[in-house]
Amino acid sequence: MPLSSVPARLTLLALLSATTFYCFYKSRRLKQLKLSLNPNPSPSPRKGKLFFISQTGTSKALAHRLLDLLTSNDLAFDLVDPNHYEPEDLPKETLVLIIASTWDDGKPPANAKFFSNWLAESAEDFRVGSLLLSNCKFAVFGVGSRAYGATFNAVGKDVAKRMRALGASEIFSIWEGDVDGGDIDEVFEAWSGKVLRFLKGDDDDEEEDDVESEVVDLEDIAGKGPSRRRTVTVTKTNGMVNGKKEMVTPVIRASLVKQGYKIIGSHSGVKICRWTKSQLRGRGGCYKHSFYGIESHRCMETTPSLACANKCVFCWRHHTNPVGKSWQWKMDDPLEIVNSAIDLHSKMIKQMKGVPGVTLERLTEGLSPRHCALSLVGEPIMYPEINALVDELHRRRISTFLVTNAQFPEKIKMLKPITQLYVSVDAATKESLKAIDRPLFGDFWERFIDSLKSLKEKQQRTVYRLTLVKGWNTEDIDAYYNIFSIGNPILLKSKELHIVDRLLHQS
Ligand SMILES: Cc1cc2nc3c(=O)[nH]c(=O)nc-3n(C[C@H](O)[C@H](O)[C@H](O)COP(=O)(O)O)c2cc1C
Ligand code: SF4
Incomplete structure (x- = not known):
């Protein structure tokens, strides 16, 4: 029968329809069969949660770094700010990583107050039970500063303790980062690597045994890796150079560079101040211009120590400053610091070429600074070679303006005469000084008073620099x-001149 005939066409159509119907029927049947074999197909597994407990962003930045690492290894995690997380959902979590910083007297940052309280209250509530988080595996990385003594990483430790009390399994004991220790990046990297190996089921740390440094206890969890308790040594360089730590860690360096600082060597910095720029453009200079005729466009602002012994509330570096009670870092040569400071300062001045108002004459003058403000940030007199550095500046006929934060009276005594010596007076009572400067020294008040007494004994121009913060010390x-x-x-x-006026009237 030819295909062009009508009956043949009808037969073909019927055949095609029957085949299509059969295929459709078979596929539905297969689906139904699969469903009946597996009546409760498991929902897609819940994503891991990566929490950051952070006030000024250090822990958050580390969490982002870890998230990138996890994502590039096809491990799905949600980055979680505990402030936007409902703790009642914790029992549903199966995998939790927490990066937690610690603040005042061991307290959590504001973004984790509720979360921490919830954990503490639940852990202490006998009605909640110790199996609440029994589906959850977790690990904690603490971000803190050893300079705070007993409360070092208190929040991370507390969170881990509460999670354990609620039945969660700790993948391995908390690792502690010290932001002032110079090696937090290396420690965090080692911890991240360990987390990654665990998640990929490759938690063999023997390969790390080659390095001498810190010993970390490992408590492997049941069901994942061997359950025996092990000790491993962690690969880390400690940021050491010739046996001494570098003051500026990569985290601090990145933060300072972002804020426009040029870092010199391992502990000094230089930055072009806004008054220098302003006067280069033919506009006003800073108060030193008004008071002493100093030309701001010929002034270089630098410091030989980015570290200090305080964590002042108003400090413009978001508290990323390295701290210490004494010099404990690798030390750069004073001549190299001065050379590099002038070099970097000149480069920044040159960048002003072509900016409206900048004349060739002022630009040329700016390239040979006549004044140096040793006040950028940190505590310049912590630098053990401060006298040699000041000598070098004076030898180049550069006048010096040094600001100290009144915590090192013995250093003030040892300081050679400089052009003008300032002491920061951040408060007038012990209580408010503690609240504002958040000093590391227990005897901060005695040091403060002794510094003022030392100032009186100096046979040179001295200045109190009052930083008056409304509502704190006014x-x-x-x-x-x-x-x-x-x-x-x-x-x-002072920055609030009406207070100074009143003081001067009384004196
Ligand atoms: C006022 C103040 C108090 C601090 N108190 C502690 C403390 O008690 N324990 C600790 O380990 N670290 C303490 N630190 C160090 C912080 O944990 C550290 O600066 C950390 O980098 C902050 O991390 P974040 O930026 O994620 O908030 C304190 C820091 C400041 C500025
Ligand atoms: S003393 Fe200076 S550098 Fe140190 S925290 Fe206070 S303002 Fe910042």
Whole structure:
């Protein structure tokens, strides 16, 4: 029968329809069969959660770094700010990583107050039970500073303790990063590598046994890896150079560079100040210009120590400053610091070429600084070679303006005469000084008073630099008057001039 005939076409159509129907029927049947074999297909597994407990962003930045690593290894995690997380959902989690910083007296940052309280209350509530988080495996990395002694990484430790009390299994004991120790990046990297190996089911740490440093206890969890307790040594360089730590860690360096600092060697910095730029453009200079005729476009702002012994509330570096009670870092040569500071300063001046208002004459003048403000940030007199550095500046006929934060009276005594010596007076009472400067020294008040006394003994121009912060230290005028009589400075400098006016009237 030819295909062109009508009956043949009808037969073909019927055949095709029957085949299509059969295929459709078979595929549905197969699906139904699969479903009946597996009546509860498991829902896609819940993504791991990566929490950051952070106030000024250090832990958050580390969490981002880990997230990138996990993602590039096809491990799905949600980055979680505990402030936007419902802790009642914790029992549903199966895998939790927590990077936690610690703040005042061991307290958690604001973004984890509720979360920490919830954990503490649940762990202490006998009705909740110790199996609440029994589906959850977790690991904690603490971000803190050893300079805070007993409360070092208190939050991370507390979170881990509460999670364990609620039945969660700790993949391995908390690792502790010290932001002032110079090696937090290396430690975090080692921890991240360990987390990754665990998640990939390749938790063999024997390969790390080659390095001498810190010993970390490992408590492997049941069901994953061997259950015996092991000790491993961690690969880390400690940021050591010739047996001494570098002051500026990669984290601090990145933060300072972002804020426009040029880092010199391992502990110094230089930055072009806004008044220098302003006067290069033919506009106003800073108060030194108004008071002493100093030309701001010929002034270089630098410091030989980015570290200090405080964590002042108003410090412009978001508290990323390295801290210490004494010099404990690798030390650069004073001549190299001065050479590099002038070199980097000149480069920044040259970048002003072509900016509206900048004349060739002022630009040329700016390239040979006549004044140096040793006040950029940190505590310049912590640098053990401060006298040699000041000598080098004076030899080049550069005048010096040094600001100290009044915690090293013995260093003030040892300091050679400089052009103008400033002491930061951040408060006039012990309580407010503690609240504002958040000093590391227990005897901070005695050091402060002794510094003022040392100032009085200096046979040179001395200045109190008052940083008056409304609501913190602007109340007690009588106390300021007492402080004023101890150091008897030649000048006062403040950001809130009406207070200074009143002081000067009383004196
Ligand atoms: C005022 C203040 C108090 C601090 N208190 C502690 C502390 O008690 N224990 C600790 O280990 N670290 C302490 N630190 C160090 C912080 O944990 C450290 O600066 C950390 O990098 C902050 O991390 P974040 O930026 O993620 O908040 C304190 C820091 C500041 C500025
Ligand atoms: S003393 Fe200076 S550098 Fe140190 S925290 Fe205070 S403001 Fe910052």
